[in-house]
Amino acid sequence: MWNFQRAPRRDRRDTPRDPEYAFFSVAEGALFRAQVRAAFAEQGLEVTLRSKVAGDSAGRHFGLTHLASLCHHDPGGTKRWPRLIRERVTALLRTVDGPSPLETLAPNQLRARLHPLVVARDLVGPRSARHRHVRDVAPGLCEVLALDLDEGVMTLTDDRLASLGDLDGLRERALANLRALPVENHTVWRGAGSIRFDVVRCASSFTSSRVLALDGLVSDVTGAEPGPDGALVALPHRRALAFRVVESPRDSSLVGTLNALSAFAQADFAAAKDPVSPDVYWWHGGVLTRLIRHDAGRPEFTEDGAFEKLVRRLAEHGADGY
Structure with missing residues (x-):
């Protein structure tokens, strides 16, 4: 059974948006900045916030975009922001105060x-x-x-x-x-019928980046090279990468797997502390094409003529998933 978590509760998309962080409402943006100031103050630093940067009296500047994104995607919502921001600011200052x-x-x-x-x-x-x-x-x-x-x-x-x-x-x-990174954990997610995809989870923050060398990862995990029609891929956060190699000339569950992979990616993305993307891509010849885009948690198919031709070709060869 699939076990997907809900996306964090957010202000409605039709509320006024923050001018610097469009994923925040104006109220959320103000709350984020207040808690950033408070976290730095706990460390004895008074900071000035300009654009997407916090600056202190010593002339140091700290980018806030990644921290804002982490807050935006935290499944606990705004109630977890104080702890998350405090932990990140403490770790950041520990790093910058030490030798580079x-x-x-x-x-x-x-x-x-x-x-x-x-x-x-x-x-x-x-x-x-x-x-x-x-x-x-x-x-x-x-x-x-x-x-x-x-x-x-x-x-x-x-x-x-x-x-x-x-x-x-x-x-x-x-x-x-x-x-050269090791594959520490590999599982196969299975749904109804022949719906399935491979999931690699590792401690390395570069796990999802292995999409840049997906052919080698597929070979390491499955013992086979990707086929001529590539693979569906999702990289919800830095420590996970999911893929499904297209099985040519027939793949009766490709569209069903695409939908399941989309749900998986969105759920993992929403729950992650180091999110990358909730979207699903088609890896073909080393090129990534986005197939499903999530807008405010809602999946939207982004039409791609080449992928649609692939699905029709699979159907003509007897696939029943289109």
Whole structure:
């Protein structure tokens, strides 16, 4: 039996929206900022909030977009925000007050920890002069190079990457590190009939980013290469990746699996502390195409002619799932 959790209760979408965080209402935005100030004050810091950044008297600046996203998707709603914000601010200050890994680790140690990280596009914001290496990988998703550290993940700006080598070489090294991650937990979700998909869950914050090297992951998990028609994929949060390889020339449960995978992704996304996307994508030849987009918890099929042709072709070969 499928066990999906409800999305957090939110203010209605027709209430006035926050000018900086569109996923918040005006009231939620004000509450978030008040609790951010309170969390910093508990650490002895008075901060000024401008745009999506908190600044202190020492000239340090702390981005708040990711924290706002975590609050937005927390399944406990606003009642859990104070604890979540306090924990994140405490961890952030503990990290910035200590020596930077860029100062304590040798270049070869840093390159060994480098991975590509897939995140929601709105967490990075408009591409700036400091993040020209950021790549869009699908609607709503982008890739940024980051370090895998004991205390968490550290994204890198272009100038910091330049000290480690040329960008193309660093990305190849990062992908190699990604492919080498172990698969700690693999299960198969099964629904009615032949509906099923594979789920990989690991402790690494780069687990969902393995969608960038999905062919290798599929081979590691199933012992077979993806077929010519690719796979359905979902990456609800950083520590999980779900996929279903399209079984050509017949796949009688593809559409049913797409719907089940959508429900799974939305539920896992809503419950996650490190969400990535509630959407479902089609991985085909290394390219990700969004098939289902969730808007305020409601799934919406985003038409794709190539995928529709695939479904019709499967139907013509005797599939009964269309």
